[in-house]
Amino acid sequence: MKRIKSPQELEKLRKEIQAERDPNKSCIAICAGTGCLALGSDKIIAAFKKEIKKQGVDTAVTTIRETGCPGFCEQGPIVVIYPEEICYLRVTVKDVPEILSKTVVNKEVIERLVYKDPASGERIVKDSEIPFYRKQKRYVIGNNINIDPKSLEDYIATGGYAALAKVLNGMSPESVIEEIIKANLRGRGGGGFPAGWKWEATRKAKGEPKYLICNADEGDPGAFMDRALLEGSPHSVLEGMIIGAYAIGCGQGYIYVRNEYPLAVENATLALEKARSLGLLGDDILGSGFNFDIKINRGGGAFVCGESSALFASIEGRTGEPRAKYVHATDRGLYDKPTDLNNVETWANVPLIINKGADWYRTIGTENSKGTKIFALVGKINNTGLVEVPMGITLREIIYDIGGGIPHGRKFKAVQTGGPSGGCIPEQFLDMTVDFDELAKIGSMMGSGGMIVMDDHNCMVDVARYFLKFLEEESCGKCTPCREGVYQMRMILDKITEGKGTMEDLDTIEWMGQAIIDGSLCALGGTAPNPVLSTLKYFRHEYEAHIKDKKCPAGVCKALITYTIDPEKCTGCDVCARVCPTDAATGKKKEVYTIDQEKCIKCGACIEGCNFDAVIVS
């Protein structure tokens, strides 16, 4: 494509691309995001290409689009046939010839591949009508299915870079900032700090050059919305960054992305090259005289580098140790220069606000939290995936209406939000609305948007211990209370999960947790005790069961459980004996089997193997 030199030329190009595209043409959109790829969507894409040739389907009327993640990961690989919007779930390579001949060519719906409502048994053909999608407001991530992330034309055809054109076509930097402040866009990375204020502070700060960074170091375990955005719609993030750079008055930007996200790196790198060649990035953007470019930095696998000052250190080629924040990054950040740092999702919200206006944006959400938030709904939930919902929705709506509730008819126990900095929210708060301020009131936080659902088979002491173990490994070691305190707390929880805890330990955890909060420089240490303190607050009885009764009610902590075989259910099929690695399960075929407690290592193999639920954990 030729370099474009003005906002008007961009609009002309958009019209040309749109005119070339026939909306009635068939398009097979296949998710090529990390989740579906892991489920084999690359093989499905290859099969479609092969089958199109084999069946002699006219490629002029049928195209394949390899898209980013549409969010319904549980039912992947996902294939949507346009223009009819027929959504096929859990597609396999075997289904490909039939989809092509029946649906693409003859417009026939294949019943078995469309969504089946588990409650009513009703089949739903269009993706927008599936309950998982119906309650969502997919303003930010919804475009993923409509574009090939590797195609700049696709993004432009769907209205991409129109916000940038609008900004460069007469908006002053101050008025852009004003619009973002008015929209009350708050940081989606977890802090919830108003992005517009940060922009303004960076703009006003003394010192040149100024830097701008996109934080794509999505370290919270169980959160993957930033990856899906950067992978599936990289240009929306770039567009937000370019607008931000114009408003702040900055010439160099960075995307700091996790090394564990190779596809996001690949797609973002390609997006940068394409934007540059079209004149949307680099010198004299759209003929406006404004210069801005972006470099990509891959992280080194350190959770703490998601913290602003540690992230700066990492970009500078040093170890990611945070520093005290009495001087704000907006004054002295990267290389000691004024720096604005926002998260991927925050950047992706910017074009939306500019296009539709702050007044429109303010109609979504609650009093102090505007817009939507993307959550990664994972764990013990029927519909695992990415959900974008307006702020102010209740947890119950997310978990039951969108998420479809808990699998296998088990009982909901808690939902963990905010990653290792957050807390576990018990059932009594399910009707609470979700926004930045409400979640903080009950000792959790919104965080970057991981929402891990747990059922009655999850031990809360074990979960607390898990997070401490995580943080113990990820603590950079600079502050002693964090480095040693988290370690000591984890040792105490080890003791409790082994049945050696005392009631005094619970008091120790509480005061020690407070000491770690008070004595740590950055948010990693400052919030490290949250998962423990919140479980202790809401699930104290589970801690007490481990200490007083020497029992793990959820049947997780190995030292406190035994495996036995229910003679009523055992059919003597011999599976447990065959899978047991220590020969602890023995018996005669067609008779009741037993487990030798001396030999049993509680590895779980027999539970997994038994088809009759005969292995009891108590």
Added chain:
Amino acid sequence: MEAKIQTIIDKYGADKGFLVPILQDVQKEFKYLPREALTHVSVYLGVPISRLFEVATFYKAFSLTPRGKHELSLCLGTACHVRGAPLIGDNIERTLGIKAGETSSDLEFTFETVNCLGACALGPILVVDGEYHGNISITKSNKILKKLGKKVQIDEEN
């Protein structure tokens, strides 16, 4: 080795700010960071070797020891954890006779855990030599280990 390292460093315009990506590329080339390689990086980039060791030991992505022929990494993100990943990890450790983070003495296997790969719908996830295996169970992990030549307890009849 020297030429290869120089090519990598030149790709980044010998900019010290790109130390982490440079070391990542070096690691990709040699599968770990050989001491000799670090010495070259130190000389070309003008960064003291102590700084390189500081960085190489701080970030999880780097390994100062050779890696096994087969690399297994088990996701221990929260979603995988609540879906039973720890039991799979125990099984792999027991079968390979090494702990997470270690390499077997015959350099056949490296087993490690990672904190969330962001494919939580598939949890627990085991990545074997770059290939994702979702919804891993003890049985599935055993089948994978068997394919890689390990003796495991498998229910052959099922």
